[in-house]
Amino acid sequence: xxxxxxVFLMSTSVDGRTxxxxxxxxxxxxxxxxxxxxxxxxxxxxxxEKELMELHNxxxxxxxxxxxxxxxxxxxxLEPKVGEAVHLREDHLPEDVVRDLGVRVWLVxxxxxxxLRSGYKGTETPGHHVLHLxxxxxxxxxxxxxxxxxxxxxxxxxVWVDLKLALSRLASELGVRCVLVIGGGRLNGAxxxxxxxxxxxxxxxxxxxxxxxxxxxxxxxxxxADAWPVPLDLVGLERPREQFLWLRxxxxxEEHLTKRAPFAGSA
Numbered sequence: 001x002x003x004x005x006x007v008f009l010m011s012t013s014v015d016g017r018t019x020x021x022x023x024x025x026x027x028x029x030x031x032x033x034x035x036x037x038x039x040x041x042x043x044x045x046x047x048x049e050k051e052l053m054e055l056h057n058x059x060x061x062x063x064x065x066x067x068x069x070x071x072x073x074x075x076x077x078l079e080p081k082v083g084e085a086v087h088l089r090e091d092h093l094p095e096d097v098v099r100d101l102g103v104r105v106w107l108v109x110x111x112x113x114x115x116l117r118s119g120y121k122g123t124e125t126p127g128h129h130v131l132h133l134x135x136x137x138x139x140x141x142x143x144x145x146x147x148x149x150x151x152x153x154x155x156x157x158x159v160w161v162d163l164k165l166a167l168s169r170l171a172s173e174l175g176v177r178c179v180l181v182i183g184g185g186r187l188n189g190a191x192x193x194x195x196x197x198x199x200x201x202x203x204x205x206x207x208x209x210x211x212x213x214x215x216x217x218x219x220x221x222x223x224x225a226d227a228w229p230v231p232l233d234l235v236g237l238e239r240p241r242e243q244f245l246w247l248r249x250x251x252x253x254e255e256h257l258t259k260r261a262p263f264a265g266s267a
Contacts, residue, residue, distance in 0.1 A: 002168065002171055002172070003164070003167040003168045003170075003171055003196070004059070004060070004167055004170060004171050004176045004177050004178050004179045005056070005177070005178045005179070005198040005199070006167070006179050006181060006191060006196045006197060006198045006199075007052065007056055007058065007178060007179065007180050007181065007198060007199040007200075007201065008181045008182075008188060008191075008197070008199065008200045008201060008217075009045075009048065009049060009052060009180060009181070009182050009201045009203075010026070010182075010183055010188070010200075010201070010202055010203070010217045011026055011041055011044075011045055011202075011203040011205060012202060012203070012204060012205065012216075012217055013204075013205050013207045013208055013209045014204060014205070014206065014207065014208055015208050015209060015210060016216050016217055017209040017210070017211065017214045017215065017216060018183065018184065018185055018215045018216060018217060019209075019214060019215045020032060020034060020035055020209060020214070021211065021213075021214055022211070022213040022214060022215070023070070023071060023072070024215065025066065025067045025070070025183070025184050025215070026067075026183060026184065026215075035205070035207065040241055040243075040244065041203065041205050041244065043241065044203055044240050044241050044244045044246075045203060047240050047241075048201065048203055048240060048246050049180075049182075052180060052201060053180070056178045056180065057178065058105065058178040058179055058180040059104065059105060059106065059174070059175065059176040059177060059178060059179075060105065060106040060107075060108045060131075060170060060174075060176045060178070060179045060180070061105060061106070061107055061108065061179070061180045061181075061182060062108040062109070062110075062179050062180070062181045062182070062187065063107075063108075063109060063181070063182050063183055063184070063187065064109070064110065064183060064184045064186055064187035065109055065110065065111045065113075065115050065116055066184055066186065067182075067183055067184050068109065068116055068120075075115060075117055076117040076118070078117060078141045078142060078144075078145050079141075079144075079145070080141065085140045085144075088140050088143040088144060088147070089136055089143075089155060090155065091153065091154050091155055092143070092146060092147055092151075092152055092153045093152050093154070093173070093174075094150055094152060096150070097129060097150055097152055098152060098174070101123075101129060102127065103127060103128070103129045104127035104128070105125075105127060105128045105129075106128075106129060106130075106131045106170070106174065106176065107122040107128055107129065107130045107131065108130075108131050108132075108133060108166075108170070108179070109130065109131075109132055109133065110132075110133040110161040110163070110166070110187065111132050111133065111134060111138075111161075112133075112134060112135040112137070112138055112157065112159065112160055112161050113138070113139075114134070114138050114139045114141075114142025114143075114145075116132070117142070117145065119145075119149045119151070121149070121150075121151060129152070130151055130152075131151075131152045131153065131154065131174075132146060132151060132152070132153040132154075133153070133154055133156055133161045133166045134146075134153050134154070134155055134156075134161070135155065135156065135157040135158055135159060135160065135161055135162075136155060136157070136158050137158060137159050138155075154166060154169055154170070154173075156169060163190060163191055163194050163196060164194050164195075164196060167179065167196065184215060184219075185215040185216050185217055185218060185219035186219045186220070188217055188218045188219070188220075189218045189219045189220025189221075190220060192218050192220055192230065193220050193221065195230075197230050197251050198250065198251050199248070199249065199250050199251070200232065200247075200248075200249045200250075201246065201247070201248050201249075202217070202246070202247045202249075203240075203244060203245070203246055204244065204245040204246075204247065205244065206243040206244065230251055231251070231252040232249035232250065232251060232252060233249060233250050233251075233252050234247070234248070234249055235248050235249065235250050236248030
């Protein structure tokens with residue numbers, strides 16, 4: 001099945017850490033004086049993101065639910081579901097949102113467990129709107145909540161979101177040709193293990209963090225003994241600001257690979 005191209009953007013320390021410690025996201029670091037995120041990385045991020053938006057014109061931006069609702073934080077209680085529930089397992093793409101609003105960029109969030117309960121729609125930026133990716137086991141009460149809020153969702157997968165299927169459906173049903181992924185590490189890792197990597201952009205911050213449980217760019221199960229790393233071609237290296245680097249890689253094309261076993265789970 002055809003799918004959009006998947007472009008990653010992450011900001012890391014020199015040792016590849018995206019946050020200062022376990023259970024934190026890169027967004028929390030913006031206000032923490034211990035990190036260079038408060039000494040220019042925010043401005044560098046905006047600059048690189050703007051260039052990538054102009055270069056790729058993505059129709060979707062994807063981020064993990066933990067970047068919005070921190071793991072372990074209490075969840076907002078929802079009103080009990082009322083009425084027939086079977087229809088809730090079907091996609092919810094209301095015409096007055098999908099067509100009438102003229103959405104140009106979908107803010108896509110995989111949320112199989114139904115954790116994002118603020119009702120946030122992302123419409124403060126004209127032409128943007130949130131779209132949730134859910135599964136056939138996402139709680140009915142949460143799906144009913146999304147429908148009451150007129151927040152679109154797609155059903156893709158049984159327990160966890162099937163990212164390959166979701167991306168294909170975003171392409172076929174909403175015309176998405178490019179997805180910009182902005183974290184976090186677990187979402188990146190899931191996309192990596194699903195073989196869904198086309199381009200990786202890394203902003204290197206001038207600092208070392210270390211740690212064994214501190215988030216990295218791609219947090220996922222270890223590489224299998226019979227699997228190969230995803231080979232990359234360096235296509236850009238810039239210094240957007242003193243002390244910061246922007247590295248841009250593309251996944252190597254098939255014809256560039258020599259005598260190499262296929263990567264397990266590749267698209």
